[in-house]
Amino acid sequence: MGLKRKHLIGLEDATTEEIETYLNTAESFKSVFDRKIKKVPALRGRTIVNLFFENSTRTRTSFELAAKRLSADVINFSVSTSSVAKGETLIDTAKTIEALESDMIVVRHSCSGVPLLLTKTLKSGIVNAGDGMHEHPTQGLLDLFTIREKKKKIKGLKIVMVGDIAHSRVARSNIYGMTKMGADLTLVAPPTLIPQDIERLGVKVDHDLRKAIKGADVVYMLRIQIERQKRNLFPSLREFSTLYGVDEEKLKLANIDALVMHPGPMNRGVEISSEVADSEQSVICEQVTNGIAVRMAVLYLLAGGETNEIATLSRQGN
Amino acid sequence: MKLLLSAGRVIDPVNKINEVLDVLIEDGKISKVAKNIKDKAAMLVDLKSKIIVPGLIDMHVHLREPGFEYKETISTGVRAAVLGGFASVACMPNTDPVMDNTAVVEYVISKGKKENLANVYPIASVSKNAKGEEISDIGMLLKSGVVALSDDAAPLMNAEIMRRAFEYTKQFNVSIITHCEDKNMTVDGVMNESFNSTVLGLRGMAPVAESIMVYRNISIANYMKALVHIAHVSCKESVEIIRWAKKQGMRVTCETAPHYFTLNDEAVKSYDTNTKMNPPLRSAEDVKAIIAGLKDGTIDCIASDHAPHGRIDKEVEYNYAAFGIVGLETMLPLTLTELVDKKILTLEQAVEKLSVMPAKILGLKKGSLSAGAAADITVLDLEKKYVIDVNKFASKSKNSPFNGRPVKGAAFMTIVGGEIKMQEGKLL
Amino acid sequence: MVKKIMDKDGLGKTLARLAHEVIEKNDNLEEIAMVGIKSRGDLIAARIAARIEKLSGKTIPVGAIDITFYRDDVSLKISNNPQSTDIKFSIDGKNIILVDDVLFTGRSTRAAIDALLDLGRPKKIQLLVLIDRGHKQLPIHADYVGKNIPTSFKEAVEIKMQESDGEDGVAIL
Numbered sequence: 055m056g057l058k059r060k061h062l063i064g065l066e067d068a069t070t071e072e073i074e075t076y077l078n079t080a081e082s083f084k085s086v087f088d089r090k091i092k093k094v095p096a097l098r099g100r101t102i103v104n105l106f107f108e109n110s111t112r113t114r115t116s117f118e119l120a121a122k123r124l125s126a127d128v129i130n131f132s133v134s135t136s137s138v139a140k141g142e143t144l145i146d147t148a149k150t151i152e153a154l155e156s157d158m159i160v161v162r163h164s165c166s167g168v169p170l171l172l173t174k175t176l177k178s179g180i181v182n183a184g185d186g187m188h189e190h191p192t193q194g195l196l197d198l199f200t201i202r203e204k205k206k207k208i209k210g211l212k213i214v215m216v217g218d219i220a221h222s223r224v225a226r227s228n229i230y231g232m233t234k235m236g237a238d239l240t241l242v243a244p245p246t247l248i249p250q251d252i253e254r255l256g257v258k259v260d261h262d263l264r265k266a267i268k269g270a271d272v273v274y275m276l277r278i279q280i281e282r283q284k285r286n287l288f289p290s291l292r293e294f295s296t297l298y299g300v301d302e303e304k305l306k307l308a309n310i311d312a313l314v315m316h317p318g319p320m321n322r323g324v325e326i327s328s329e330v331a332d333s334e335q336s337v338i339c340e341q342v343t344n345g346i347a348v349r350m351a352v353l354y355l356l357a358g359g360e361t362n363e364i365a366t367l368s369r370q371g372n
Numbered sequence: 373m374k375l376l377l378s379a380g381r382v383i384d385p386v387n388k389i390n391e392v393l394d395v396l397i398e399d400g401k402i403s404k405v406a407k408n409i410k411d412k413a414a415m416l417v418d419l420k421s422k423i424i425v426p427g428l429i430d431m432h433v434h435l436r437e438p439g440f441e442y443k444e445t446i447s448t449g450v451r452a453a454v455l456g457g458f459a460s461v462a463c464m465p466n467t468d469p470v471m472d473n474t475a476v477v478e479y480v481i482s483k484g485k486k487e488n489l490a491n492v493y494p495i496a497s498v499s500k501n502a503k504g505e506e507i508s509d510i511g512m513l514l515k516s517g518v519v520a521l522s523d524d525a526a527p528l529m530n531a532e533i534m535r536r537a538f539e540y541t542k543q544f545n546v547s548i549i550t551h552c553e554d555k556n557m558t559v560d561g562v563m564n565e566s567f568n569s570t571v572l573g574l575r576g577m578a579p580v581a582e583s584i585m586v587y588r589n590i591s592i593a594n595y596m597k598a599l600v601h602i603a604h605v606s607c608k609e610s611v612e613i614i615r616w617a618k619k620q621g622m623r624v625t626c627e628t629a630p631h632y633f634t635l636n637d638e639a640v641k642s643y644d645t646n647t648k649m650n651p652p653l654r655s656a657e658d659v660k661a662i663i664a665g666l667k668d669g670t671i672d673c674i675a676s677d678h679a680p681h682g683r684i685d686k687e688v689e690y691n692y693a694a695f696g697i698v699g700l701e702t703m704l705p706l707t708l709t710e711l712v713d714k715k716i717l718t719l720e721q722a723v724e725k726l727s728v729m730p731a732k733i734l735g736l737k738k739g740s741l742s743a744g745a746a747a748d749i750t751v752l753d754l755e756k757k758y759v760i761d762v763n764k765f766a767s768k769s770k771n772s773p774f775n776g777r778p779v780k781g782a783a784f785m786t787i788v789g790g791e792i793k794m795q796e797g798k799l800l
Numbered sequence: 801m802v803k804k805i806m807d808k809d810g811l812g813k814t815l816a817r818l819a820h821e822v823i824e825k826n827d828n829l830e831e832i833a834m835v836g837i838k839s840r841g842d843l844i845a846a847r848i849a850a851r852i853e854k855l856s857g858k859t860i861p862v863g864a865i866d867i868t869f870y871r872d873d874v875s876l877k878i879s880n881n882p883q884s885t886d887i888k889f890s891i892d893g894k895n896i897i898l899v900d901d902v903l904f905t906g907r908s909t910r911a912a913i914d915a916l917l918d919l920g921r922p923k924k925i926q927l928l929v930l931i932d933r934g935h936k937q938l939p940i941h942a943d944y945v946g947k948n949i950p951t952s953f954k955e956a957v958e959i960k961m962q963e964s965d966g967e968d969g970v971a972i973l
Contacts, residue, residue, distance in 0.1 A: 167643030255571075
């Protein structure tokens with residue numbers, strides 16, 4: 055059976071089977087990357103709109119390349135100002151975009167909840183490319199994919215995630231994904247960057263990186279934004295870097311083959327030292343490559359949407 | 373012109389009446405409440421199996437006029453009021469221009485009189501232009517017809533100005549209605565701070581930002597021996613502080629709104645912007661505390677905080693959506709369904725919270741069916757079952773999270789000044 | 801109703817004959833490579849290649865191709881279990897023998913040819929099928945056929961291979 059959904063809003067409600075399906079399919083797509091023609095005709099004739107209300111060249115490019123490698127037609131639509139400023143409602147804007155006869159809309163927005171709101175008014179499949187502080191499901195999937203590829207498993211791995219958990223959609227999607235796949239996840243940050251009751255999602259919380267990093271199989275750092283300091287969420291970048299930045303010395307406390315991950319863009323010398331970012335343990339560049347394969351898998355699997363029931367017909371029939 | 377309301381159950385807590393009686397209305401005033409009144413000259417209204425109560429008062433509404441007529445006008449607002457069972461409303465000063473001067477107050481009063489439906493009582497801003505810097509011309513505003521003062525437009529963050537406002541106002545024996553929120557703690561907040569705000573990735577507003585201001589305002593008011601009324605109490609800590617203050621003998625009254633005893637922040641999970649209000653929907657535990665506060669009398673009144681908003685304000689990102697929901701046409705059914713039918717409040721208690729106490733706090737000679745009082749009467753039908761439909765609202769705005777919710781009990785008739793303004797959902 | 805078409809022995813003989821035919825029709829075995837369409841086409845290809853090696857002493861490269869992403873009906877059938885294409889040799893200039901278990905509408909063959917052409921530029925592509933059951937919808941014919949079996953459109957042909965199903969055999973369901 056294919057997936058029984060046509061939208062991907064988050065990993066909060068994803069089942070382990072679904073996650074495995076995304077990862078397995080991504081693996082098939084990744085094998086295409088070694089070819090001369092890095093493209094398959096799977097979504098020929100489909101129109102995918104990249105609707106970005108928030109600037110993000112990296113994610114947009116990754117989705118664009120994924121769609122193109124599936125032979126879909128891609129339109130990039132950037133809405134720089136919020137709908138409010140234009141005197142148009144969000145729904146008005148979205149309906150205008152859908153009038154372009156899109157099959158799928160990849161949405162990025164600085165406000166949480168926008169992709170979910172769009173599923174209620176639009177007919178197209180909606181893929182969340184990051185909404186506010188809510189979720190960034192394809193980032194979560196590509197991180198799982200990278201871990202599984204390198205470690206051959208996810209279950210039972212000890213993962214520490216360090217940094218601004220409170221404001222991170224990447225953290226939330228990874229918390230759902232990693233815990234569902236059976237990893238042992240510890241979040242490390244000052245209490246001001248840990249949101250209320252996050253332990254209820256099945257993770258541990260620690261404020262001492264040196265203690266938490268011991269024996270870790272994966273060390274995942276999040277980007278810290280300097281604006282947070284102005285809100286007194288931490289005293290200075292220097293103090294943050296001293297207590298919560300991962301450098302060679304702290305990394306040594308983790309397992310010798312621990313993976314170093316970061317969703318990018320990095321603040322070298324703040325949450326991650328240059329030596330760590332460029333070390334052999336770092337898989338940060340591979341995360342980017344894997345992002346394309348994972349996004350191909352997501353677009354491909356969701357394209358089937360609700361009509362998937364007949365996917366079980368035997369191949370031999372054709 | 374005489375009106376005889378026949379054989380309804382009269383509930384009049386002020387006069388301790390709860391029995392099936394007739395009510396005779398003459399020249400816009402209550403003339404007599406007794407058994408088997410005979411008056412051939414009066415128009416007879418048979419109210420068998422209905423409930424006759426003093427006209428309900430919603431002491432916290434936003435009518436948006438002047439300035440935001442696309443959201444609501446006084447005309448549409450008072451229609452919503454009488455359809456919802458309210459004979460009187462008190463409207464908040466966050467209009468444009470702000471209701472901080474007699475010209476705007478007189479404009480609102482005259483507009484209300486012209487509509488000749490519900491009574492409209494303006495509440496003026498405590499500070500000029502609601503800026504929180506200088507206090508308004510309170511004495512003159514009261515002379516022009518203002519019934520209370522409020523910082524609902526923008527909470528007074530400066531404690532010294534709050535103190536002077538209470539200190540100055542006590543000579544007039546009028547309440548300051550305070551919206552309790554430490555604005556420094558709620559910057560960019562859009563919902564309750566909780567596990568749900570964590571999951572939804574929405575910025576939280578901590579309950580403590582409300583409760584510390586509840587405590588501050590009660591403390592200052594009592595130090596100044598002034599009258600304070602706490603608007604829309606939403607969380608457990610606030611209820612506990614008010615309960616404690618009342619036990620200490622401090623003078624404080626307060627209200628809550630129907631959404632705080634019916635919904636919790638789980639409702640935000642849909643990102644429906646009609647779940648966005650200020651104070652925000654709190655946790656299930658807070659809802660329990662609000663209900664307990666209503667039951668034990670800590671919470672004196674129920675007011676709707678009727679806050680109409682247009683589509684441009686609500687069909688947007690959750691972060692950018694305006695705070696507030698309409699409530700005039702849902703408050704009574706929700707109170708009857710969630711509190712009376714579930715036996716949390718008796719009908720007498722409900723009438724106290726919807727009429728007696730609001731009248732007392734606003735200094736209105738209303739809230740009872742005493743002979744000689746203005747004949748403001750609401751007739752209730754406790755058996756009426758229906759489903760809330762925003763498209764049937766008379767209010768210009770439809771921003772309600774209660775659309776589609778089944779309720780039991782509604783207003784059957786609204787009488788204002790002896791005239792039937794609404795009967796069975798129709799304006800007369 | 802299950803109708804047995806081939807047993808283990810019959811299947812073995814058919815594969816042996818196909819191996820002979822391949823040798824007979826291709827002068828230069830050096831150029832030959834076999835690519836089986838997943839799943840089972842790859843298993844059949846491997847067996848025939850082994851047989852050719854035994855007969856000729858020449859090692860034939862064998863690969864497997866997954867055509868999921870090349871189907872012309874993805875809009876109707878999204879598979880959640882696509883497999884990987886596994887071809888460890890360059891197909892440029894090769895004489896590729898594409899191997900499928902059953903030839904039916906011809907659409908799988910079309911997809912497989914497209915997939916192959918995305919991998920490189922073979923000199924020639926031939927088609928080998930174990931069963932040709934008729935009902936072709938595209939102008940495609942097999943160069944080597946194990947057995948022609950006329951079927952109705954509704955019937956299904958079931959192929960079992962020791963490697964994947966624990967036994968050898970062909971039946972009509």
